[in-house]
Amino acid sequence: MFARGLKRKCSEEEAPADPLQRQSLLDMSLVKLQLCHMLAEPNLCRSVLIANTVRQIQEEMTQDGSWCLPRPQTPGRAPRDRLVSTEILCRSARAGPPPAPDPADLASALQTVPAAQAPGVVPGGPWDRAGPGESRGGFPRSLDQVFETLENHGPGAVEELFSDVDASYYDLDAVLTGMVGGAKSGPEGLESFASAAAPPPGTGCKADLGELDHVVEILVET
Amino acid sequence: MITGLGALTQDTPWCFSQVKGTVEIGATEADIISTVEFNHTGELLATGDKGGRVVIFQREQESKNQVHRRGEYNVYSTFQSHEPEFDYLKSLEIEEKINKIRWLPQQNAAYFLLSTNDKTVKLWKVSERDKRPEGYNLKDEEGRLRDPATITTLRVPVLRPMDLMVEATPRRVFANAHTYHINSISVNSDYETYMSADDLRINLWNFEITNQSFNIVDIKPANMEELTEVITAAEFHPHHCNTFVYSSSKGTIRLCDMRASALCDRHTKFFEEPEDPSNRSFFSEIISSISDVKFSHSGRYIMTRDYLTVKVWDLNMENRPIETYQVHDYLRSKLCSLYENDCIFDKFECVWNGSDSVIMTGSYNNFFRMFDRNTKRDVTLEASRENSKPRAILKPRKVCVGGKRRKDEISVDSLDFSKKILHTAWHPSENIIAVAATNNLYIFQDKVN
Numbered sequence: 106m107f108a109r110g111l112k113r114k115c116s117e118e119e120a121p122a123d124p125l126q127r128q129s130l131l132d133m134s135l136v137k138l139q140l141c142h143m144l145a146e147p148n149l150c151r152s153v154l155i156a157n158t159v160r161q162i163q164e165e166m167t168q169d170g171s172w173c174l175p176r177p178q179t180p181g182r183a184p185r186d187r188l189v190s191t192e193i194l195c196r197s198a199r200a201g202p203p204p205a206p207d208p209a210d211l212a213s214a215l216q217t218v219p220a221a222q223a224p225g226v227v228p229g230g231p232w233d234r235a236g237p238g239e240s241r242g243g244f245p246r247s248l249d250q251v252f253e254t255l256e257n258h259g260p261g262a263v264e265e266l267f268s269d270v271d272a273s274y275y276d277l278d279a280v281l282t283g284m285v286g287g288a289k290s291g292p293e294g295l296e297s298f299a300s301a302a303a304p305p306p307g308t309g310c311k312a313d314l315g316e317l318d319h320v321v322e323i324l325v326e327t
Numbered sequence: 328m329i330t331g332l333g334a335l336t337q338d339t340p341w342c343f344s345q346v347k348g349t350v351e352i353g354a355t356e357a358d359i360i361s362t363v364e365f366n367h368t369g370e371l372l373a374t375g376d377k378g379g380r381v382v383i384f385q386r387e388q389e390s391k392n393q394v395h396r397r398g399e400y401n402v403y404s405t406f407q408s409h410e411p412e413f414d415y416l417k418s419l420e421i422e423e424k425i426n427k428i429r430w431l432p433q434q435n436a437a438y439f440l441l442s443t444n445d446k447t448v449k450l451w452k453v454s455e456r457d458k459r460p461e462g463y464n465l466k467d468e469e470g471r472l473r474d475p476a477t478i479t480t481l482r483v484p485v486l487r488p489m490d491l492m493v494e495a496t497p498r499r500v501f502a503n504a505h506t507y508h509i510n511s512i513s514v515n516s517d518y519e520t521y522m523s524a525d526d527l528r529i530n531l532w533n534f535e536i537t538n539q540s541f542n543i544v545d546i547k548p549a550n551m552e553e554l555t556e557v558i559t560a561a562e563f564h565p566h567h568c569n570t571f572v573y574s575s576s577k578g579t580i581r582l583c584d585m586r587a588s589a590l591c592d593r594h595t596k597f598f599e600e601p602e603d604p605s606n607r608s609f610f611s612e613i614i615s616s617i618s619d620v621k622f623s624h625s626g627r628y629i630m631t632r633d634y635l636t637v638k639v640w641d642l643n644m645e646n647r648p649i650e651t652y653q654v655h656d657y658l659r660s661k662l663c664s665l666y667e668n669d670c671i672f673d674k675f676e677c678v679w680n681g682s683d684s685v686i687m688t689g690s691y692n693n694f695f696r697m698f699d700r701n702t703k704r705d706v707t708l709e710a711s712r713e714n715s716k717p718r719a720i721l722k723p724r725k726v727c728v729g730g731k732r733r734k735d736e737i738s739v740d741s742l743d744f745s746k747k748i749l750h751t752a753w754h755p756s757e758n759i760i761a762v763a764a765t766n767n768l769y770i771f772q773d774k775v776n
Contacts, residue, residue: 127609130609130663130666133666133667146417146419148508148672149507149508149526149527149557150526150557150559150576150616150672151672153554153555153556153557153576154576154612154613154616154672156555157555157612158609158610158612158613161609161612162609
């Protein structure tokens, strides 16, 4: 059991001073979070603990200066970030209704329990989109920037896992919350059709619908 | 009375008593025991499993012939407590696994227990029937109605003995109050209320009312992206019905007083041990996450279990525990691997003995550990089929940390991490313990001369 994976990289409990050790720990944590999200209902405690660990590593990396700075914002970038967030909202719609005021919040104030089950975790939405380019705590917000970092440090298992998935679909914040469901499915997944069918909460979905139309066309022809 | 001292040393060892469960390696996952609990007298022992079943064992009366042998536990009742459900709104299945069982104190001939899965708590009544009425006037023995015109005499129906039948009936279902997964239930000392805790909220219930619950703790942030801490366990004080504690994934314990306010978001006491800077690592937070919290029977202390230690806290001292016991410190250098294979997220429980002098918790390789708080001695024992001869004395086990391994020691790298003892229970007044090892339940007793 111990021979698998990391070998001696993390043999001591002390914070791995070696950036490579730290990096592989970060990679492993991100993979765990991704796998979490493939479950319909992730274990919240586990997700929170892993997310906190990721934050901790990133904070240290930022302090060290070993975290790659976000690349300069291209003109098209800001709207794309917005697109990412609403796309995720659409995608996660299949796990429940799009973000609505959480009835559970009302329930806690009332004494009567609602008859229907409240959607447990507000899908997608909780991570507000900060203004374009704005990042939290000095570390990059989108996972493609993380992937760039990974590239700089050499190929890792994480890259291979996601090589066929458009990285722009992900947002690090969304990953960290553990609130997004089914993030693994790429554009070719049928899930994206289901999510497109759900009422889009924002206008950002329209661009994606165009793309989906194109894909549907191809499928219908075959 | 329990002699806590004697129970732990090699002088008065623990013996195998019974084992319940299948021997085959291919036992189904549904048989995995997920909770174990003695009732308040120790007469009954309940287990819940991943398949949603509850099995209750009853201790047989001690016979005069075999005074040296304490009563054995035999199956008393088996019932399906929870079934898998489907949440159509979220498109996911709700597991039927029984997370916790808690007994109510006995107030009449019937027994009552609470059992819960991730979402729904149920109150079960377990009662015996050993007599049945016979000699009805209007019905014959098979229950068919008799024509009243044919009846010429009247008789009084009598109760005649029948084979003992134990019935379990669900008396209350407390549903739809938890958005997140229920991790704890705790019966209040007033015997009228109980609480259920999930990752972010704790609700207070009255046993008689199923369509309402009071939310008494809510740590859900307004903005979920700010979530960094969850509730991991909660329990009522054994004597003060207004007091309860809950533990968190950051290794803190909060004691709350329900008299202070309706929503106990502000704690009365906050227990946290300052971090040891020399031991800091990326795993520090994960291993500090508390997996179980238990009041002592006296109500003076609380015990918490985190990944590597068990800690005893005095309710009057918030800044650090009064005792810390290392469960398996040899794992400290393996945390990265344990993180990789997810073992670091295993939730071990801990228990007090009846006199609060000994505490017990589980480990890997089917090992479990006991710590005597008075003598400061500890012992490691193993629940295995090999040690399962009747009244066989359990041999203390030892893990070799490095260097030369002695004959009976086992090295850290040989430990089987798939064999984990997460759930144990201690009889309320005697030295009888129940240890759940995957799908087997072991019962051990101390040796009685």
